[in-house]
Amino acid sequence: MSYVRPTFRHPDSQKNKLGYSRKAYEGAISTLCAGCGHDSIVSSIITAFFEMSIEPHKVVKLSGIGCSSKTPAYFLGRSHGFNSVHGRMPSVATGANMANKDLVYLGVSGDGDTASIGMGQFAHVVRRNLNMIYVVMNNGCYGLTKGQDSATADKGSKSRKGAPVSFESIDLCELAILMGADFVGRGFSGDKKQLLPMLKAAISHKGMAFVDVISPCVTFNNAPTSTKSYSWVRDHMEATSTFDFIPMQQEILTEYDHGSSIPVPLHDGSIITLHKREDKEVITNKKDAIASLEEAKVKDHILTGILYLKPDSEDFHDINQTTDTPLSQLTEKELCPGNEVLQAFNESLR
Amino acid sequence: MKRIERTNDFVVRFANVNGSGSASANNLFAKVVYRLGVPVSPKNVFPSNIQGLPTWYEVRISDKGYLGRRGGADFIIAVNGQTLRDDYDMVQPGGYFLYDSTRDLPPGFDRDDITVIDIPLTQLCNDEFSDNRMRQLMKNIIYIGAIAYLLDIGLEPVSDSITKQFAKKPKLAEPNIRALEIGYQYAEKNHSDACGLSIEPSTAVGDRILIDGNSGAALGALFAGATVVGWYPITPSTSVVEAFERFASRYRIDPETGKKNYAAIQAEDELAAIGIGIGAGWNGARAFTATSGPGISLMSEFLGLAYFTEIPVVLINVQRSGPSTGMPTRTQQSDLLACAYASHGDTRNVLLFPSDPLECFEMTADAFDLADRLQTPVIVMSDLDLGMNDHLCAPFSWDDQRRYDRGKVLSGEELDKIEKKWGRYLDIDKDGICYRTLPGAHPEKGAYTTRGTSHNEYAAYTEGSAAYERSMNRLMIKWETARRLVPMPEIDIRDKNKKLGALYFGSTAASAVEALDRLEESGIPISSMRVRAFPFQPEIFDFIAGHELVFVIEQNRDSQMEILLAGECQVAPGKMVRVTNFNGLAITARMITNQVHTALLAKEKPFISQISAVQKETS
Numbered sequence: 001m002s003y004v005r006p007t008f009r010h011p012d013s014q015k016n017k018l019g020y021s022r023k024a025y026e027g028a029i030s031t032l033c034a035g036c037g038h039d040s041i042v043s044s045i046i047t048a049f050f051e052m053s054i055e056p057h058k059v060v061k062l063s064g065i066g067c068s069s070k071t072p073a074y075f076l077g078r079s080h081g082f083n084s085v086h087g088r089m090p091s092v093a094t095g096a097n098m099a100n101k102d103l104v105y106l107g108v109s110g111d112g113d114t115a116s117i118g119m120g121q122f123a124h125v126v127r128r129n130l131n132m133i134y135v136v137m138n139n140g141c142y143g144l145t146k147g148q149d150s151a152t153a154d155k156g157s158k159s160r161k162g163a164p165v166s167f168e169s170i171d172l173c174e175l176a177i178l179m180g181a182d183f184v185g186r187g188f189s190g191d192k193k194q195l196l197p198m199l200k201a202a203i204s205h206k207g208m209a210f211v212d213v214i215s216p217c218v219t220f221n222n223a224p225t226s227t228k229s230y231s232w233v234r235d236h237m238e239a240t241s242t243f244d245f246i247p248m249q250q251e252i253l254t255e256y257d258h259g260s261s262i263p264v265p266l267h268d269g270s271i272i273t274l275h276k277r278e279d280k281e282v283i284t285n286k287k288d289a290i291a292s293l294e295e296a297k298v299k300d301h302i303l304t305g306i307l308y309l310k311p312d313s314e315d316f317h318d319i320n321q322t323t324d325t326p327l328s329q330l331t332e333k334e335l336c337p338g339n340e341v342l343q344a345f346n347e348s349l350r
Numbered sequence: 351m352k353r354i355e356r357t358n359d360f361v362v363r364f365a366n367v368n369g370s371g372s373a374s375a376n377n378l379f380a381k382v383v384y385r386l387g388v389p390v391s392p393k394n395v396f397p398s399n400i401q402g403l404p405t406w407y408e409v410r411i412s413d414k415g416y417l418g419r420r421g422g423a424d425f426i427i428a429v430n431g432q433t434l435r436d437d438y439d440m441v442q443p444g445g446y447f448l449y450d451s452t453r454d455l456p457p458g459f460d461r462d463d464i465t466v467i468d469i470p471l472t473q474l475c476n477d478e479f480s481d482n483r484m485r486q487l488m489k490n491i492i493y494i495g496a497i498a499y500l501l502d503i504g505l506e507p508v509s510d511s512i513t514k515q516f517a518k519k520p521k522l523a524e525p526n527i528r529a530l531e532i533g534y535q536y537a538e539k540n541h542s543d544a545c546g547l548s549i550e551p552s553t554a555v556g557d558r559i560l561i562d563g564n565s566g567a568a569l570g571a572l573f574a575g576a577t578v579v580g581w582y583p584i585t586p587s588t589s590v591v592e593a594f595e596r597f598a599s600r601y602r603i604d605p606e607t608g609k610k611n612y613a614a615i616q617a618e619d620e621l622a623a624i625g626i627g628i629g630a631g632w633n634g635a636r637a638f639t640a641t642s643g644p645g646i647s648l649m650s651e652f653l654g655l656a657y658f659t660e661i662p663v664v665l666i667n668v669q670r671s672g673p674s675t676g677m678p679t680r681t682q683q684s685d686l687l688a689c690a691y692a693s694h695g696d697t698r699n700v701l702l703f704p705s706d707p708l709e710c711f712e713m714t715a716d717a718f719d720l721a722d723r724l725q726t727p728v729i730v731m732s733d734l735d736l737g738m739n740d741h742l743c744a745p746f747s748w749d750d751q752r753r754y755d756r757g758k759v760l761s762g763e764e765l766d767k768i769e770k771k772w773g774r775y776l777d778i779d780k781d782g783i784c785y786r787t788l789p790g791a792h793p794e795k796g797a798y799t800t801r802g803t804s805h806n807e808y809a810a811y812t813e814g815s816a817a818y819e820r821s822m823n824r825l826m827i828k829w830e831t832a833r834r835l836v837p838m839p840e841i842d843i844r845d846k847n848k849k850l851g852a853l854y855f856g857s858t859a860a861s862a863v864e865a866l867d868r869l870e871e872s873g874i875p876i877s878s879m880r881v882r883a884f885p886f887q888p889e890i891f892d893f894i895a896g897h898e899l900v901f902v903i904e905q906n907r908d909s910q911m912e913i914l915l916a917g918e919c920q921v922a923p924g925k926m927v928r929v930t931n932f933n934g935l936a937i938t939a940r941m942i943t944n945q946v947h948t949a950l951l952a953k954e955k956p957f958i959s960q961i962s963a964v965q966k967e968t969s
Contacts, residue, residue, distance in 0.1 A: 080788075082801075095635075321608075328577070339750050346745040349560060
């Protein structure tokens with residue numbers, strides 16, 4: 001881990017459309033172990049928000065408990081954050097989002113926080129299609145309590161302690177697809193080239209955008225026998241249809257070959273172009289998305305990329321038919337029916 | 351046999367089968383009595399079941415306005431074969447027993463101290479109606495017709511109520527009125543002068559309304575501007591949120607777009623329900639949840655988070671009989687300790703104790719101001735009896751000049767004006783309450799991370815003992831501020847010599863007042879205090895200190911209020927006397943007077959065993 005970060009920035013350092021440099025998107029110094037995959041994800045999150053020119057104070061960061069859930073302190077220092085209780089980030093995010101629909105909600109969780117203690121809340125926030133980005137930093141173990149296996153650890157794989165995992169692992173992406181998420185992606189903390197556009201696409205997506213990021217735990221789960229180790233993941237990664245992300249602001253030029261690429265417009269006008277592989281079905285089909293995941297598993301591969309996408313989904317506010325003004329900004333005028341109504345109510349009981 | 355002959359002062363009890371449509375018929379009866387201006391208190395005693403199990407509806411009619419449960423029944427309408435024997439045995443000597451004589455009473459029903467009124471309800475109903483569903487429902491209306499005659503109510507007040515009830519569907523009123531007439535006429539023809547009980551129009555009700563506490567709480571939340579509710583279905587709190595949604599779907603729709611100015615979210619469990627409330631409260635909306643005992647247990651971790659991170663949220667706890675699943679459809683006041691200190695570590699929560707539907711309305715509305723002002727959870731402690739039964743109370747009113755107190759929330763402009771560095775947990779005003787900011791308020795200032803881990807004045811994570819102690823001590827300063835903000839107790843001085851005092855709270859009030867009246871009439875004046883909130887004010891300490899003996903009247907086994915008072919008020923041992931009922935039915939005045947008498951006797955004659963002091967009437 002690094003203890004200090006130079007505050008000096010080159011005067012000509014790149015600024016985004018808001019005039020902010022990347023520094024405006026950074027947070028406190030990480031206290032995670034040196035080499036932790038989570039720090040790489042943090043870096044991609046910072047870059048994504050910076051490059052997309054999203055005002056930092058319009059972002060809300062939420063997390064549960066665990067190593068992953070500490071990371072919101074390490075990015076977007078100008079955003080409000082909420083480090084809640086173990087496994088309950090989704091409900092807090094739901095309440096926060098209901099209160100103010102105008103902000104961007106980024107939930108950060110871990111495999112323990114999501115696949116075990118928070119499984120119920122995870123399933124239901126996905127089912128509600130809450131408009132948020134839900135990132136799981138998935139290392140297959142409980143880091144903060146020193147390396148116990150988590151529910152995403154692969155059966156038979158060995159952590160540093162050496163005992164093979166006895167139970168089936170839970171595939172959060174498959175689960176998210178089943179529960180109704182309309183944006184499901186899987187990345188690897190060591191592959192920023194893929195992770196960055198995926199996060200950007202997730203931010204642009206309206207509704208639940210679930211991103212599972214394999215993120216090796218260098219201290220407790222990086223033995224070559226672990227399926228969540230750097231070496232194993234690098235050897236077994238298989239990308240699904242590769243893609244590019246073209247933000248809304250950018251003029252869309254047809255750079256892709258029509259025969260093999262499919263443009264998918266997102267709610268905010270951004271475009272994801274999927275470069276279709278010949279042996280792969282397009283991922284806008286739920287059945288095929290799950291089949292691809294299962295087929296990769298048979299081959300001992302980890303399928304990465306955007307795994308499933310339905311761009312025109314109704315989010316929870318659409319379903320609820322929430323009014324356009326954020327609920328937190330409504331006043332007595334809109335909220336209180338007044339004494340006349342109350343007196344009529346009294347009368348109706350008589 | 352000496353018949354009970356009384357006007358506007360008796361108890362009618364209906365014994366029905368759950369799911370047979372009896373509830374609305376019985377409610378019609380209570381409503382008619384209310385509309386005749388006679389104070390009435392109906393209580394539904396129902397099983398945790400949808401269809402087929404016994405259910406009772408007990409209506410106390412009291413011109414004097416005593417509206418607690420009386421116990422016993424002067425007139426029983428027995429239409430449930432399963433409980434026929436028990437119902438028969440329960441009639442007070444001199445009382446009346448109406449049954450469906452389509453089937454004869456079994457052998458052994460041979461009391462000679464009651465009047466038996468036989469009416470072939472099923473037969474009459476089947477002769478008139480051919481539809482099966484109709485036959486079931488109209489049987490209930492036929493017995494209402496019969497008692498309208500027997501209790502001298504007359505046809506008109508009942509048919510008026512039916513017409514009013516079906517104002518929008520007059521077609522449905524027709525068979526109801528027909529059934530009413532059938533019952534009325536049968537009783538008139540066959541049982542003239544069979545009943546010495548009578549209801550006469552009165553002015554005793556005044557302008558009071560008849561409503562359940564849960565509707566009151568829901569209206570309180572609506573008027574106080576609650577916009578986000580996370581909830582999970584649980585008896586007896588479900589109807590709070592159902593009523594809120596019903597009112598909101600009428601009064602909270604944007605007139606231009608037709609969209610909702612609220613979000614009611616049925617969550618996956620109680621943990622998520624309060625998590626939603628806390629997330630919304632943190633982000634600037636007024637939010638609440640409603641639950642009961644098992645939900646409180648599940649919400650406890652989150653309550654500690656909201657206490658420690660200082661987030662406003664309102665919780666309406668409609669208490670039921672515990673522990674565990676307990677008796678889910680029976681009442682109790684047994685979550686006091688669980689709520690006062692809900693969550694691990696040193697946690698304390700603000701509690702409010704409404705005693706009638708009007709206070710459910712007012713205290714729920716006030717709870718939102720208190721929660722915002724104090725930045726902490728506020729729990730409204732209702733119970734099943736108060737929440738689900740109709741009670742007579744003063745009409746609701748709202749001051750249109752009233753503005754919501756959103757507490758210490760800094761806007762972007764205010765952040766710009768602050769010269770010193772802002773800290774989320776800096777106690778600027780020395781009242782223990784700090785200034786908070788909402789997400790999105792300012793592009794560069796006021797952002798912080800809320801965390802359940804220990805934090806310093808600037809919301810930064812710390813494991814430093816000094817900073818931790820400072821924050822925990824500051825929360826106690828805030829607790830002292832809360833003490834002065836919560837509603838004051840109500841004191842009634844009856845004993846000028848300051849010997850005897852009684853302390854009670856919540857729905858116990860109705861029976862407590864009646865018991866204290868009776869005791870005073872029998873020469874035992876007892877001054878009383880109705881506690882309305884926790885933390886306790888100094889006035890409560892003074893009241894206890896100022897009396898030789900204080901009866902603490904409540905509805906749980908362990909005398910939780912007494913334990914809470916003893917822990918918080920430094921009371922001398924032996925000073926407080928426990929008066930309790932925890933049988934799942936609302937406490938009666940008789941239970942209270944019996945226990946007070948026994949305790950006073952024991953005081954003078956210490957040889958009387960302690961056991962008799964806690965013996966309860968369980969009827």
